[in-house]
Amino acid sequence: MDEIGALREAFGGDEVPGQAAENRARAALHQRMSSKEQRVTSMSRKRVAITAGVVVAAAAAVAVTAVMVVRGGGGHAPVPDAAPTLNAPAAKGVLPFARPASAAEYLENAAWTAERKPWKDPRPDQFMYIETLELRNKPAYENEHPNDPIRTGMGENRKIQEWNSIDGQTRAGYKDGRLVVTRRGQGGEYWDRIAWSTITSMTRPDKVPDAVPGPGSMGIELDAFIGQYVVPPNVQAAIFRHLAQAPGMTINPDAVNIDGRPAVGLGRIVEGYLSQELLFDQQTYQFIGERLVAVKDHVSHGDDGDHVSHRGDVYRQVIYSKMAIVDRPGDTQ
DSSP states (O other): OOHHHHHHHHHOOOOOOOOHHHHHHHHHHHHTTTTTOOOOOOOOOOOOOOOGGGGGHHHHHGGGGOOOOOOOOOOOOOSSSSOOOOGGGGGGGGSSSSSSOHHHHHHHHHHHHHSSSOOOOOOTTTTEEEEEEEEEEOHHHHHHOOTOOOOOOTEEEEEEEEEETTTTSEEEEETTEEEEEEETTTTGHHHHHHHHOHTTTSGGGOOSSEEEESSTTOEHHHHHHHHHOOOOOHHHHHHHHHTTSSSSSSEESEEEEEEEEEEEEEEETTTEEEEEEEETTTTTTEEEEEEEEEOOOOOEEEEEEEEEEEEOEEEEEEEEEEEEEESSSTOOO
């Protein structure tokens, strides 16, 4: 199924557009016909391999603050500093693409939505608060089958709350129902966080790296970074526009219903059968989560036996209920 067919299946029929919409579409078509617009291609670049033996790590990634990556090659198409002139109506409060038909167009709408959110620069002693709902198998089953996808009748949503200080020196979370606050080095615990100055420097697509650099050789791929840090709206918009130019970024043709909301998955295929997706609300284009799902049947062979994946198996699903800057651990707004 092509992307247009997939969108029709996911969204259903639309009402007939008005004259103003037709005029915008006609102008956009003329501009595309007279320009050499960059297209997303399937050029390969180096990525961390995701195998059946590593899926369990993906399932726990929401609590991970550092991900080692292999820095990729130069597979990107040129990235514009700002939205193309095709999107001029956005300045008047109109979405750049009324009916997005590609991953790049969806991501441009998401960028446009993100950069209009209110924001106040945080102090170093404030905290990033991230609240998620993570779909996992029940603990007893998960302990016995850590590499399995979410099984019917076994899945449950787990609420995760995390606080990380802007300066990276303090973090907090709930353990056995009690809020635990830890300073870096306390009790022999150490962790690395991306410096705030690095985050705030990513204000344009060409300033966004494939892997956000941290201390030493540490780097966090954008797919993981965007859910682990609360970033300024212009940075989030720049990330979406950078991803829009990434090779192999596609729309998952399967409609997804997340937390009662219809969502669209945008991502890349890894290991030939897994779709690593960012999830966006179909109506508002807000970033709402991520998931790792099998898009075709596959058998992985390992030392502990064969692992069979079926099309539609979900290995990871995280919904970001709240992402905010707060004053202290325990605060949620």
